[in-house]
Amino acid sequence: MEIETLKKAVKIIQNSEEFAAFIPEVRSNIVMAKENAKDVNDVAGIPGRITTVHGKPRSFMDPEFGVSSHMARLVLSVMKHDSSKRSAMNIIYDPKIISLCEKLGLKVSFYDRRDEPKDIMKVEGGTIPWGVEASIKKINDVPDVIYHKGAWGKEPSISLIGSDAIDIAKMAVCIARLSSKQEDYKVLFAPQTEKSASKIPDVTCIFCAMAKGDPEASKNVIYNDGEDMVVLNIYPYNRGHILVVPTKHYTDLTELDLESLKNLFKTVQKTIHLIRETIKPDGVNIGINLGEAAGQNIKHIHIHMVPRFKSETTFIGTTANTRVIKENLDDTYNKYMEKIEILR
Structure with missing residues (x-):
């Protein structure tokens, strides 16, 4: 079910030219975990991530389990607090996007990588779980959006979080279209x-x-x-x-x-x-x-x-x-x- 849901989500993303501008340097990935997922092998994602070709979002491989590291760890960390939040996607960081997310009524939180404890830095893959915990603690709730402004050698990033990949894809496309200021575009975002x-x-x-x-x-x-x-x-x-x-x-x-x-x-x-x-x-x-x-x-x-x-x-x-x-x-x-x- 997760694989088929991701396929539909990718199709939504690839049909949005506006979304191409939201893909970061490290490329985007969208993931979805199994119910009761235990580790990254229980989380499906896009091999090679989502990139841009001629100004359009493109994925060249079908979703698979165990192909994501960063986004999989983020979802697994979120699921410890809310098991229904099984999907996530990373997009480019921009303060305007954060402002728009807040206007849309999404729960937004963040973490500062400069505050990361030294013992966490020494653990491979420890930053994201720590960042999720810090973000949840800030608002005492599971956010819909988590962002950080980067650090030395680390690109700033926004992560969108939701119940399934189709919801996340629609959320991302909605934000991209609104950011592009297409005044005639109307959408019910719910x-x-x-x-x-x-x-x-x-x-x-x-x-x-x-x-x-x-x-x-x-x-x-x-x-x-x-x-x-x-x-x-x-x-x-x-x-x-x-x-x-x-x-x-x-x-x-x-x-x-x-x-x-x-x-x-x-x-x-x-x-x-x-x-x-x-x-x-x-x-x-x-x-x-x-x-x-x-x-x-x-x-x-x-x-x-x-x-x-x-x-x-x-x-x-x-x-x-x-x-x-x-x-x-x-x-x-x-x-x-x-x-x-x-x-x-």
């Missing part, structure tokens, strides 16, 4: 959506499956009174994005009778209170998409409720129409459940 998307059950209508209590589909249901549901959106436009959905299958708003409409919008009203108490936004967007041309992807009426924040205006202007989700979906769900009495 690492959690890839993980969530793979969990969608194979059903005719996801909302009907939720209403019937399908164990797999119902995981994101916050509230269900038998007539209407409040559901966490697994493809959030913003942190705390939720949906209000009738349990009965309606394809258009005109199909609801007056009483059903009344109950639906009573739930919408209560959900506004839930969002305000839980997420504490500066505003809330409420919207319904009717028809494919209007953006309706699921043929079952649902009302989008999106928390909005004043700080978004500055953020979007800085990063070229980019929307960023900073919060894990499970964390959002748990926060809403703590305030569930508002809906009841």
Whole structure:
């Protein structure tokens, strides 16, 4: 599985001309470890690393296990603190990239190679595990980004860290495109959506499956009174994005009778209170998409409720129409459940 995931990740990287400028002098490598990896032989990477040819990123060999040293040791060190973080990639160091990562809401930390203890320097391969530990200690958490500014004979570097190689590749390409200031480029950057998307059950209508209590589909249901549901959106436009959905299958708003409409919008009203108490936004967007041309992807009426924040205006202007989700979906769900009495 790790090999196939890396192949897909490399394809994403090779399709991004912007990423070529992010490859350092030592070249880039992207790695992914097995679950419960013990040593570098349990970590797959790219033999010969990723280089540039005619201004484009290129890899000339398929991924293999045991071919990486530096990035493998970094991932193994990270996994001691968070076993789900099994992938990493190194890119060129630039203060502007660090600034952009911080604007994107990524957890950023660093280590200073000048502070490395002398006894660690004497140990072959000891610098990276020490650097990871120092970076984690600085923020008391596992970073998404670790960097160092180099030392005598050592090139500065940034390492991107994530759950799998595809997430890392998309993260790297996203940062590269934003750094290139392509103002017309729009991207939803939310690492959690890839993980969530793979969990969608194979059903005719996801909302009907939720209403019937399908164990797999119902995981994101916050509230269900038998007539209407409040559901966490697994493809959030913003942190705390939720949906209000009738349990009965309606394809258009005109199909609801007056009483059903009344109950639906009573739930919408209560959900506004839930969002305000839980997420504490500066505003809330409420919207319904009717028809494919209007953006309706699921043929079952649902009302989008999106928390909005004043700080978004500055953020979007800085990063070229980019929307960023900073919060894990499970964390959002748990926060809403703590305030569930508002809906009841």
